[in-house]
Amino acid sequence: xxxxxxxxxxxxxxxxxxxxxxxxxxxxxxxxxxxLLMMGMVGFIYPxxxxxxxxxxxxxxxxxxxxxxxxxxxFTAQLEGINAATHMMVLSNASGMKDIKSxxxxxxxxxxxxxxxNFTQSILRGEQGGLEVYTDTSNPxxxxxxxxxxxxxIDAMGIMLANQTLNQTYHIDSNRTVAIMKPYSVKFGGxxxxxxxxxxxxxxxxxxxxxxxxxxxxxxxxxxxxxxxGTLDGMLVAPINRLSIILGKVMAQTxxxxxxxxxxxxxxxxxxxxxxxGSALLVIFLILLIVFxxxxxxxxxxxxxxxxxxxxxxxxxxxxxxxxxSGVFFPVNQMPGFMQTVAHALPLTYASQAMRxxxxxxxxxPAITTEIxxxxxxxxxxxxxxxxxxxxxxxx
Amino acid sequence: xTAVAISTKDLTKAFKGFTAVDHISFDVNEGEIFGFLGxxxxxxxxxxxxxxxxxxxxxxxxxxxxxxxxxxxNQVRENIxxxxxxxxxxxxxxxxxxxxxxxxxxxIPDDVLDKKVRKLLSFVRMDKWADERIKTFSTGxxxxxxxxxxxVNDPKILFLDEPTLGLDPKSTAEIRELVRRxxxxxxxTIILTTHMMVExxxxxxxxxxxxxxxxxxxxxxxxxxxxxxxxxxxxxxFEIPNLTGDMMxxxxxxxxVSSVTQDDPTxxxxxxxxxxxxxxxxxxxxxxxxxxxxxxNLEPTLEDVxxxxxxxxxxxxxxxxxxxxxxxxxxxxxxxPRHGPGGGGGAARGR
Numbered sequence: 001x002x003x004x005x006x007x008x009x010x011x012x013x014x015x016x017x018x019x020x021x022x023x024x025x026x027x028x029x030x031x032x033x034x035x036l037l038m039m040g041m042v043g044f045i046y047p048x049x050x051x052x053x054x055x056x057x058x059x060x061x062x063x064x065x066x067x068x069x070x071x072x073x074x075f076t077a078q079l080e081g082i083n084a085a086t087h088m089m090v091l092s093n094a095s096g097m098k099d100i101k102s103x104x105x106x107x108x109x110x111x112x113x114x115x116x117x118n119f120t121q122s123i124l125r126g127e128q129g130g131l132e133v134y135t136d137t138s139n140p141x142x143x144x145x146x147x148x149x150x151x152x153x154i155d156a157m158g159i160m161l162a163n164q165t166l167n168q169t170y171h172i173d174s175n176r177t178v179a180i181m182k183p184y185s186v187k188f189g190g191x192x193x194x195x196x197x198x199x200x201x202x203x204x205x206x207x208x209x210x211x212x213x214x215x216x217x218x219x220x221x222x223x224x225x226x227x228x229x230g231t232l233d234g235m236l237v238a239p240i241n242r243l244s245i246i247l248g249k250v251m252a253q254t255x256x257x258x259x260x261x262x263x264x265x266x267x268x269x270x271x272x273x274x275x276x277x278g279s280a281l282l283v284i285f286l287i288l289l290i291v292f293x294x295x296x297x298x299x300x301x302x303x304x305x306x307x308x309x310x311x312x313x314x315x316x317x318x319x320x321x322x323x324x325x326s327g328v329f330f331p332v333n334q335m336p337g338f339m340q341t342v343a344h345a346l347p348l349t350y351a352s353q354a355m356r357x358x359x360x361x362x363x364x365x366p367a368i369t370t371e372i373x374x375x376x377x378x379x380x381x382x383x384x385x386x387x388x389x390x391x392x393x394x395x396x
Numbered sequence: 397x398t399a400v401a402i403s404t405k406d407l408t409k410a411f412k413g414f415t416a417v418d419h420i421s422f423d424v425n426e427g428e429i430f431g432f433l434g435x436x437x438x439x440x441x442x443x444x445x446x447x448x449x450x451x452x453x454x455x456x457x458x459x460x461x462x463x464x465x466x467x468x469x470n471q472v473r474e475n476i477x478x479x480x481x482x483x484x485x486x487x488x489x490x491x492x493x494x495x496x497x498x499x500x501x502x503x504i505p506d507d508v509l510d511k512k513v514r515k516l517l518s519f520v521r522m523d524k525w526a527d528e529r530i531k532t533f534s535t536g537x538x539x540x541x542x543x544x545x546x547x548v549n550d551p552k553i554l555f556l557d558e559p560t561l562g563l564d565p566k567s568t569a570e571i572r573e574l575v576r577r578x579x580x581x582x583x584x585t586i587i588l589t590t591h592m593m594v595e596x597x598x599x600x601x602x603x604x605x606x607x608x609x610x611x612x613x614x615x616x617x618x619x620x621x622x623x624x625x626x627x628x629x630x631x632x633x634f635e636i637p638n639l640t641g642d643m644m645x646x647x648x649x650x651x652x653v654s655s656v657t658q659d660d661p662t663x664x665x666x667x668x669x670x671x672x673x674x675x676x677x678x679x680x681x682x683x684x685x686x687x688x689x690x691x692x693n694l695e696p697t698l699e700d701v702x703x704x705x706x707x708x709x710x711x712x713x714x715x716x717x718x719x720x721x722x723x724x725x726x727x728x729x730x731x732x733p734r735h736g737p738g739g740g741g742g743a744a745r746g747r
Contacts, residue, residue: 005503012500016486016493023488023529230482234545237448238501239473 013248035264058094111135199272204355205328214257219298277362296382303393406456418609431600439609440589477546487531536567593698624696
């Protein structure tokens with residue numbers, strides 16, 4: 001009886017909240033715009049090897065050569081040849097290491113290659129020809145990318161040279177030379193078909209985060225706003241269970257969070273080529289589980305915050321670490337050890353992990369049991385703390 | 397029938413470091429309009445909030461409609477309606493939707509609620525605007541809806557916290573009329589708080605004057621005014637065409653003058669004490685070179701009652717509120733109560 005009337009009252013509060021929300025065109029627009037921007041932003045912000053083009057690279061050929069043989073010139077010509085096909089670099093000449101250093105500092109070039117004076121000499125003597133590559137380390141992402149691109153290019157060039165040497169000097173059939181130089185070959189693939197991309201990786205995380213955010217920011221915001229404008233008193237003075245107020249708000253926020261979650265999913269699938277490999281029902285179940293898990297935290301913050309402004313500040317403080325440390329944008333296992341410890345203390349980590357396993361790897365319930373248990377326990381503990389505090393906070 | 401609608405005993409609410417409501421005990425009879433009169437920050441709203449189960453008393457007890465406000469809070473809630481200082485309405489919802497929401501919170505079935513909403517809307521002549529959003533309404537229209545919203549559950553007792561605050565004179569008159577109609581036509585007991593003397597005088601059957609969390613006087617408006625006329629206090633209005641600030645200052649300095657207020661450029665109102673006070677005042681004005689055109693003995697108002705009891709004007713506290721909040725317990729700023737016309741509305745306002 002109590003349960004039924006509480007649910008009935010919370011239904012009407014939800015009805016009111018959603019009606020209010022649907023009347024504001026601005027808010028409706030934001031409902032779609034926010035996930036769109038979010039996806040676009042995180043999807044394109046990180047450089048991939050495809051996005052590295054026309055990087056200004058200087059080459060300082062200091063090779064003295066032996067007689068009229070200059071391996072440095074051969075190298076440069078080869079590099080230009082490869083680059084003509086890939087357009088990864090814009091090559092220029094530099095007089096030496098000093099030049100390259102100052103140009104990097106001034107931001108004129110992203111990196112430089114130095115061919116040392118004894119380059120030809122070493123190669124002719126049967127030794128390795130040493131090259132030095134300098135990159136703009138103030139931009140770690142690009143720097144890393146250039147390093148790997150250059151090292152791949154230089155490797156390929158080395159193989160070309162070696163192939164020639166083996167073939168001409170040792171008369172080894174060119175069909176076999178590759179097997180001698182690179183006895184192992186490797187083919188990469190995931191356990192699901194298709195080529196993984198960054199959108200695939202972020203979409204589940206962003207979905208979990210949006211649902212969590214709509215509860216954690218939406219709930220305290222909604223309650224403290226009504227407290228500020230005075231309408232909360234109207235509900236408190238009615239003979240209803242105090243919980244139905246928060247429950248109504250939770251339901252309204254959940255509907256909004258779900259709608260936004262599905263918008264994200266829709267965008268991810270239609271615009272960014274994301275594919276769900278797992279069960280859609282399990283995805284919905286996970287969204288509801290995330291709601292349950294974070295409701296308590298939302299109520300807890302609501303009970304502690306006096307007004308809208310404080311609520312906003314508390315939110316920001318809690319949200320940012322959660323956003324960046326729980327594997328939504330960066331995989332947790334790529335983080336340094338102590339950060340992984342922190343990440344594993346955040347419930348959102350398990351939410352996005354479970355969501356990712358289901359959506360990307362097609363996992364079923366058995367594979368995510370641990371995550372489910374952690375989220376349920378977290379939700380129960382938070383609710384047990386938050387509900388009595390909320391009831392007390394409502395009658396000051 | 398003089399059944400009791402509300403009864404409080406030593407009702408107290410203490411916040412950190414100061415007592416907003418200090419052991420107040422009073423009864424409100426069924427069917428009457430009871431007024432809480434006092435300056436802002438005197439404890440009116442805090443008292444109302446406790447009676448509406450929105451604030452928990454620190455000490456003492458209260459029953460509303462026969463139920464204890466702490467132990468039987470839900471029964472209390474079923475029997476009351478609240479019009480608080482801030483309007484309880486959602487701007488993006490229509491008038492009808494607002495009424496429907498609150499009706500639903502009282503579990504009123506659809507058919508009954510529909511009828512009731514229509515009746516209430518026509519009661520305040522707002523039928524035409526039923527399906528318009530609240531945000532398109534004028535403040536006066538909003539307040540009419542706000543008042544009937546508190547009536548959806550047919551409350552036995554209606555609480556009105558400063559119901560005419562911030563309204564224009566026409567809407568103020570409308571709301572006062574509405575309050576009276578609710579009281580008569582629906583036989584609803586009404587508790588009303590106000591810092592406006594005129595309002596309390598016009599509407600209330602009985603008035604409790606509250607100051608610094610204590611009820612300092614409680615009676616019918618007529619008896620309260622007799623408090624003043626029964627003493628040696630008198631109120632005179634002088635019309636002085638050549639009025640100067642110096643004249644007012646020297647008047648204010650007289651021991652037999654308890655206050656001087658200026659109503660417009662040529663009129664001053666003087667509160668006098670003592671048998672020969674009038675003579676002394678006239679002498680003082682003459683000496684200052686005043687040409688007195690008229691002098692009138694005024695009927696005491698509730699304003700005078702408040703002055704008589706507390707030694708201060710109601711408005712003085714409005715202005716001094718910011719300071720008083722930090723300096724608890726110590727009396728209000730007595731000083732020279734003199735201010736220009738229309739000075740100090742409700743600028744500083746507490747909860």
